[in-house]
Amino acid sequence: MEILKKYDVVLQEHLEKAVAQKEPHQLYDPIKYILSLGGKRIRPALTLMVCDFFGSDFRKAISAALAVELFHNFSLVHDDIMDNAPLRRGKRTVHEKWDVNTAILSGDAMLILAYRFFENYEPQMFQELAKLFSETALQVCEGQQHDMDFEIRDDVTLLEYIKMIDHKTAVLLGAAMKMGAIVAETSESDKDKIYQFGRNLGIAFQLQDDYLDVFGNPETFGKQVGGDIISNKKTFLYLMAVGQGSTAQAEELEHLFSINPKDPTDKI
Ligand code: GRG
Numbered sequence: 001m002e003i004l005k006k007y008d009v010v011l012q013e014h015l016e017k018a019v020a021q022k023e024p025h026q027l028y029d030p031i032k033y034i035l036s037l038g039g040k041r042i043r044p045a046l047t048l049m050v051c052d053f054f055g056s057d058f059r060k061a062i063s064a065a066l067a068v069e070l071f072h073n074f075s076l077v078h079d080d081i082m083d084n085a086p087l088r089r090g091k092r093t094v095h096e097k098w099d100v101n102t103a104i105l106s107g108d109a110m111l112i113l114a115y116r117f118f119e120n121y122e123p124q125m126f127q128e129l130a131k132l133f134s135e136t137a138l139q140v141c142e143g144q145q146h147d148m149d150f151e152i153r154d155d156v157t158l159l160e161y162i163k164m165i166d167h168k169t170a171v172l173l174g175a176a177m178k179m180g181a182i183v184a185e186t187s188e189s190d191k192d193k194i195y196q197f198g199r200n201l202g203i204a205f206q207l208q209d210d211y212l213d214v215f216g217n218p219e220t221f222g223k224q225v226g227g228d229i230i231s232n233k234k235t236f237l238y239l240m241a242v243g244q245g246s247t248a249q250a251e252e253l254e255h256l257f258s259i260n261p262k263d264p265t266d267k268i
Contacts, residue, residue: 004045007058007065011044014066018113030094030106031113034073037089042205043176044069050180050194064129064179067117071133072172074110075140077103082148083231090222111137121183128182136175143167150234158244161234162203169209170202177201210235 015035022028044065051061079085080093081103087093095103118129146164150156177198181191212221213228214237228235 004042004049007045007048008041010048010059010062011041011065011069014062015069018066018070018117026102027106027109030077030098030102031073031110033097034077034088034094034106037091039073039089041069043072043173046173046198047176047180047183050177051184052180054181054184054186054190056184058180061180061183063117063120064183065176067114067129067133068172068176068179070110070114070117071137074107074114075144075172077107077110079144081107082144083227085224085227087224088222125182129179132175132178132182136171139167139171143169143171147233151232153234156234156239156244158236158239161236161239161244164234165203165206166199169206170199173202173205174198207236210237 019028019031019035047061047065047068048058052058076088077094080088081095081100085093086096093103094106098106115130115133118126118133121129143164143166146160147168150160150164174195175198178191178195181194186194210228210233213223213225213233213235216225218225224230227233228238
């Protein structure tokens with residue numbers, strides 16, 4: 001987290017600029033609001049860090065990082081509408097502060113603004129980044145749909161849950177990191193490895209998020225603690241509580257994420 005903090009100032013400055021002086025204010029005020037609430041900014045920081053890591057100037061990756069953060073914020077605004085959530089980042093959600101229609105439209109604008117950031121790259125890089133972005137966005141929608149479907153099911157398996165969070169959350173962390181590698185023009189093999197790393201990190205991230213939803217400190221969690229229980233979400237804790245998680249499923253998971261437990265270098 002200390003390393004990632006290094007990128008915070010740059011990100012803040014660029015995010016503010018991205019929506020400054022845009023009209024109509026009814027559309028952009030909610031965007032400015034959600035961005036002003038900060039959040040951890042982990043995804044864009046990872047984009048910049050990976051670019052840095054591969055020896056390239058991290059400033060080249062700023063547009064990609066902004067696209068990732070705008071997309072993430074858009075998904076939070078729409079997710080909060082779907083969950084009827086009152087709080088985000090410790091403050092009122094956009095649909096609570098304004099209304100649902102405004103939150104939908106401002107979210108849509110953020111999605112488009114995100115995409116437009118890729119236009120700052122040369123055609124070949126634009127194509128690679130935009131393709132990854134649209135593939136990822138579609139997977140996020142698919143993950144979100146599974147998450148909703150699971151609310152009314154009682155037989156969700158651990159494997160189904162992991163696949164769901166892989167799409168809903170982890171692919172975006174994978175894409176955020178891969179974008180840093182794309183901008184740094186690394187090899188295809190490095191791009192693939194960093195993408196896998198990001199996805200595994202994303203799975204761990206969502207497991208932690210699920211845990212905090214139940215046991216987090218309401219003062220610092222930023223969301224309503226217990227929200228997942230209220231909406232009957234199928235989380236890791238829920239599945240453990242009802243005794244889901246067999247050895248066969250664990251083996252399938254290893255296969256899915258290409259982890260070889262016997263190879264000590266493969267312990268992402
Ligand atoms: C992709 C077109 C399209 C639609 C979106 C609403 C939706 C469909 C998806 C929701 C996906 C979602 C909200 C996943 C949860 C991911 C998650 C763990 C969010 C919290 O991330 P943090 O902790 O938040 O990084 P901060 O506030 O720190 O930025």
